[in-house]
Amino acid sequence: MEDVAKGLGLLLEFENIVLILSGVLIGVLVGALPGLSSPMAIALLIPFTISLDPVAAISMMAALYCAGTFGGSITAILINAPGAPPAVATALDGYPMAKNGEPGRALGLAAVSSVFGGIFSLIIFIFAAPLLAKLALEFGPAEYFGLAVFALSMLASMSGKSSLRNLISGLVGVLIGTIGIHLTTGVERFTFDIPDLEEGIHFVPVLIGLFAVSELFKQSEKLNAVVERIQAKALRLPSLAELKKLKYTILRSSGIGTFIGILPAEGSTVAAIIGYNEARRWSKDKDKFGKGSPEGIAGPEAANNAAAGGAMVPTLALGIPGSGSTALILAALIMHGFRPGPYLISETPEFVYAIFGAMLIANLGFLFIGLIGAKFFSLVAFIPKKLLWPAVFIFSMIGSYSFASSMFDVWVMLTAGLVGYFMDRNGFSAAPLVMGLILGKLVEESFSQSMIIHDNNFFALLESPVVLLFFVLTFLSLSSPFWTKFFSKK
Amino acid sequence: MKNNKTAPSNLGALFNKKDTIIAIVMIAIIAFLWFETTKFEKVPDLFSNNIPPEMFPQILLLIILGMILIIPFEHIFLSKSGKNIDSARSKPVEKSTIGTMIILTAIIASSQLLGAALTIIAVSISLPLYWGERRLKVLISYIIGFPLFVIILFNIILGVHFEPGLLDLLKN
Numbered sequence: 001m002e003d004v005a006k007g008l009g010l011l012l013e014f015e016n017i018v019l020i021l022s023g024v025l026i027g028v029l030v031g032a033l034p035g036l037s038s039p040m041a042i043a044l045l046i047p048f049t050i051s052l053d054p055v056a057a058i059s060m061m062a063a064l065y066c067a068g069t070f071g072g073s074i075t076a077i078l079i080n081a082p083g084a085p086p087a088v089a090t091a092l093d094g095y096p097m098a099k100n101g102e103p104g105r106a107l108g109l110a111a112v113s114s115v116f117g118g119i120f121s122l123i124i125f126i127f128a129a130p131l132l133a134k135l136a137l138e139f140g141p142a143e144y145f146g147l148a149v150f151a152l153s154m155l156a157s158m159s160g161k162s163s164l165r166n167l168i169s170g171l172v173g174v175l176i177g178t179i180g181i182h183l184t185t186g187v188e189r190f191t192f193d194i195p196d197l198e199e200g201i202h203f204v205p206v207l208i209g210l211f212a213v214s215e216l217f218k219q220s221e222k223l224n225a226v227v228e229r230i231q232a233k234a235l236r237l238p239s240l241a242e243l244k245k246l247k248y249t250i251l252r253s254s255g256i257g258t259f260i261g262i263l264p265a266e267g268s269t270v271a272a273i274i275g276y277n278e279a280r281r282w283s284k285d286k287d288k289f290g291k292g293s294p295e296g297i298a299g300p301e302a303a304n305n306a307a308a309g310g311a312m313v314p315t316l317a318l319g320i321p322g323s324g325s326t327a328l329i330l331a332a333l334i335m336h337g338f339r340p341g342p343y344l345i346s347e348t349p350e351f352v353y354a355i356f357g358a359m360l361i362a363n364l365g366f367l368f369i370g371l372i373g374a375k376f377f378s379l380v381a382f383i384p385k386k387l388l389w390p391a392v393f394i395f396s397m398i399g400s401y402s403f404a405s406s407m408f409d410v411w412v413m414l415t416a417g418l419v420g421y422f423m424d425r426n427g428f429s430a431a432p433l434v435m436g437l438i439l440g441k442l443v444e445e446s447f448s449q450s451m452i453i454h455d456n457n458f459f460a461l462l463e464s465p466v467v468l469l470f471f472v473l474t475f476l477s478l479s480s481p482f483w484t485k486f487f488s489k490k
Numbered sequence: 491m492k493n494n495k496t497a498p499s500n501l502g503a504l505f506n507k508k509d510t511i512i513a514i515v516m517i518a519i520i521a522f523l524w525f526e527t528t529k530f531e532k533v534p535d536l537f538s539n540n541i542p543p544e545m546f547p548q549i550l551l552l553i554i555l556g557m558i559l560i561i562p563f564e565h566i567f568l569s570k571s572g573k574n575i576d577s578a579r580s581k582p583v584e585k586s587t588i589g590t591m592i593i594l595t596a597i598i599a600s601s602q603l604l605g606a607a608l609t610i611i612a613v614s615i616s617l618p619l620y621w622g623e624r625r626l627k628v629l630i631s632y633i634i635g636f637p638l639f640v641i642i643l644f645n646i647i648l649g650v651h652f653e654p655g656l657l658d659l660l661k662n
Contacts, residue, residue, distance in 0.1 A: 048648060161573050164564055168557050175523075175550045185533045187543040190526060213594075220590040223621050387632055390617040393594065394610050394640055397601075402650045407602060414598055418591060425579045426512055444546045452539045 007353025011361075016056045020358050023063030024365040030064070031071020031084045032377045033388070035219050038068030038084060039431070042328040043207035044395050046335065047403040054336040055351060059358030061332055062312070065325045066118055066362040069268055069308050070370065073110040073301060074377045078103060086268035086304035089276035093289060093296025100292050104236035104374070109297045111370045112238055113250050117302035118363035120254035121261060121309025126356055128262070132317035133345035141449035142461045146470030148443045151264035151320045153474040155432040166432045169423065173436020174443055176201055184448060196408040203331040205400040205413035206437060210430040212396045213417025216389050218424065223385050235374040242294065249279045249295045250302045257303035261310020267323035267431075268304040268311075275303025309359060316352055317345060319442065324431035327438050334438075506565040508579060513561045520555050524548065589620060605655015606645075610637045 010016070030041040042061050049057035072084030077094035090110060097106040139147070155170040156163035179190045180200030191197040238246070253275035260271040279299025280289045289296050311322025312329075319341030321327035333340045338348075345352050370377075400413035420430045454460035461467050527544040535542075565575050593616050601609040614633050623629055644650040 161575055162564060162568060164557055164560060168554060168561075171550055171554050171557070175547060175554070178547045178550070182543040184541065185538050185543045187531045187533060189530055189543055189547060190523065192526075217587050217590060220587045220621065221584045223586065384623070384628075386618045386621040386623040387628070387636075390613050391636060393617070394613050394636075397598070397609070397613075398606075398640070398644055398650060401606075402644070405651055410598055410601070414594065421587075425583075426508070427575050427578070447546060448539075448541045451541055456540050 003349040004353045006350035008357050010055045010350060011059060011354040011357040016053075016059060016358075017361070019052070019056045019060040020063045020361050021365055023060040023358075024067040024362050024369060027064035027067025027069075027362070028071035028074070028366055028369055028373070028377055029380055031068040031087075032074045032380050033383070035215055035385070035389075036392070037211065037215075038065050039207075039324045039328055039434075040211040040215060040392075041068065042325055042332070043204070043211045044392075044399050046207070046328065046332050047204050047399045049332065050335060050403070054333075054338065055354045057336060058329065058332060058351075058355055061329050062355050062358050063362035063365070065329065066305065066308050066359050067366040067369075068325075069304050070111065070114045070301075070366045071377065073114070074107065074370075074374065077106045077110060077297075086272045086307070087300075088269065089272040089300035090297055090304075092276065092300075093291070093293045096290065097292030097294075097297065102236075102292070105238070105294075106292075106297055107235040107370065107374050108237045109242075109246075109294055110301045111235060111367050112243065113246070113253070113298040113301035114305040115363050115367045116250050117254045117257055117304070117306035118309055119360065120251075120302075121258040121306040122356060122359055122363070124258045124262075125309050125313050125359075126353075129313050129317040129352065130345055130349070132313060133342035136318050136342035137346060139342070139466065140464075141446045141453065142464050143466045143470070144442065145446035145450050145461070146464075146467035146474075147318065147320060148439055148446060150470040150474045150477065151314075151439060152436065152443070153477040154264045155435060156478060156480075161427040165426075165428045169428045169430070170432040170436035170439075173433040173438075174440040175436075176206070176433075177437050177440020178444065183445075196406065201412060201437075202403060202409055203335070203437065204403040205409040206416045207328060207331065207434060208396045208400050209413040209416025209418075210420040210434060212392055213413060214420030214424060214430065216393055216396075217417065217421040219385055219389050235371050237371075238294075246294060246298045249282070249298050252278060252282065253299045253302035254306040257306025258310040260303075261307035261322055262313045264314050264318075264320045264322060267325075268307040271307035271310075272300035272304035276300040305363070312355070312359070316340060316355070317342060319344075321435055321438060324434060327431070327435045331438050504566070505562045506575065508576065509565060510562040513558050516558045516561075517555065520551050520558070524551050527551070586621065590617070593617065593620060601655075602653070603655055605657050606652035607637065607641055607654075608656055610640055 011020075026041055026045075027038060030036045030038060041064055045061060045064065049060060052060075068084060069086050072082050072087030073090045073094065076082040076087035076091035077098050080091050080095040082088045082091050094106045094110060097103075136147075152167070152170050152174070155166045177200070179197055181187070181191075181198055182189055188198060243250075256275050256278060257268070257271040260274065261268070276296060276299050279295045280286060283289065283293070283295050285293060285295070307323070308325075311326045314320045314322045315326040315330055319330065319339070321330045330340050333344075338344055338351075396413060396417075397410055400409045401407065403409060423430060423433075450461055451458070462471065527547050530542075530544045533542060568575050594613075597604075597609060597612050597616065600612075604612060611633065614636050618629060618632065641652070645652045
């Protein structure tokens with residue numbers, strides 16, 4: 001309890017509250033702008049928050065992450081264009097409800113379900129993260145290696161067209177992580193006699209390039225797309241009677257979302273889709289789905305926001321990102337000098353509780369901002385792309401440059417943008433690459449240490465039941481397309 | 491999409507042309523990187539604890555290579571689950587995208603000479619104009635207002651160092 005009080009004390013400074021609310025505002029704005037996403041905004045924010053106090057910086061990003069997930073539902077409901085991928089399922093019933101003349105009700109349902117899902121997952125977070133961290137404190141390098149391999153295998157099931165391509169992207173990310181001076185031996189690897197590469201490739205320009213610049217290239221293909229907007233005067237909160245009807249849907253989806261969020265590499269989008277499908281499966285009014293069903297909005301919204309909180313559990317307790325956005329938060333933690341993982345919770349619990357508090361404020365904050373600003377946020381989607389994207393590029397350039405005052409990083413950003421664009425065209429997602437890049441160091445360090453401990457005998461790793469368990473989970477994860485098909489046929 | 495569900499009847503249908511090209515390019519990159527790993531400085535076993543610096547990258551390269559070999563045939567499995575890997579690349583890259591890439595590369599290449607402020611102005615002018623923005627009032631206010639906002643926010647308030655570039659010459 002003392003740690004919780006300390007954490008909240010750290011958080012409740014005026015500057016921190018202002019930054020958290022700014023994070024919420026940016027998150028909702030970015031979420032509401034089709035094309036812009038929370039990972040992109042976090043990537044752009046990282047270089048400018050390096051000079052801030054770590055609590056303020058990470059809290060701001062965590063708040064942005066929570067709010068961005070909700071922001072995407074505004075445009076999903078009002079213009080049938082999900083501002084962020086997790087809001088894809090919300091559009092299925094949110095837009096028809098708005099078209100039926102109830103846009104305020106649709107927004108209200110989305111906001112309340114999101115808040116509930118978010119708070120539910122935070123309650124799980126506050127109990128699960130310390131427990132998981134306690135367990136992980138017993139882990140040696142071999143167990144960490146097993147865990148990292150399992151996390152990498154989970155990239156296969158990230159949203160995207162192909163599991164194989166996700167895995168390749170993840171491994172390429174790990175490979176990029178090997179560029180620079182090898183820590184154990186001091187040998188230069190893949191530096192090609194370029195001095196800037198000796199320190200390795202910085203995370204920030206790669207993240208900005210993959211998330212922001214590649215999206216700019218994609219947006220340049222559809223500059224003249226016309227969207228139809230439904231006017232929403234205000235957000236209308238659901239009545240108590242309506243909430244009573246939806247309580248099981250919201251509760252179920254919150255549970256599903258939190259569980260999926262906790263799984264390494266599974267994100268809010270998968271949670272939202274499963275939340276929607278389950279809401280439909282359990283509904284007494286299946287026929288109303290697709291025509292403006294309240295359950296069709298509450299289900300995915302509770303699930304996608306719950307996944308955001310859930311994803312913070314492995315990120316902070318194990319140092320294994322639960323999603324693309326949390327991978328960026330993990331990168332920010334590393335840049336602030338923290339070692340994400342069980343030691344973060346055991347040594348600086350107040351820091352973790354401060355992040356928890358920030359996410360709680362963010363969840364209440366976006367409800368408030370949504371209540372007063374729904375009309376405004378529905379308008380931001382109409383900022384002309386021809387003016388918005390040059391601005392994004394300028395922020396990207398400054399963000400990449402200011403991180404280390406290096407033009408080389410700006411070139412890395414542009415290259416990452418070009419590579420990201422062509423990767424996307426060919427079915428390779430950027431998020432697994434980022435997660436691989438961030439996990440890379442952990443994978444190599446734990447692999448090397450395990451090999452040294454076990455005298456270069458790989459099979460000796462399997463003597464640890466935990467490693468064995470992770471390898472079995474890895475096998476199950478990689479073979480899931482086959483056995484899920486087998487069971488679905490049965 | 492027409493024949494997605496039918497089994498490939500000949501060797502040509504077994505391979506996806508674009509994926510085969512991707513696989514060949516990636517194999518070439520892997521071969522090059524493997525060759526690079528052989529040039530890493532040699533370290534005594536005692537010093538490297540029997541884990542030489544090239545070991546981990548080589549393991550990664552081998553695993554990636556194994557996966558890449560499946561890529562040309564992957565379309566068969568994907569089409570069985572109703573996914574079309576060619577949907578996003580069925581059309582060639584738009585001219586506007588290629589133009590955008592060229593403009594941005596040119597701007598970054600000249601940014602050292604231009605300096606930060608002029609680079610920001612160059613982006614604010616060139617992209618909207620290239621993308622077809624012709625509303626003069628909007629353009630002028632954007633070209634003046636946005637760079638000014640960025641310079642005040644980042645350079646003056648946040649203290650990000652902006653290279654003066656050409657502006658330094660003008661000052662002198």
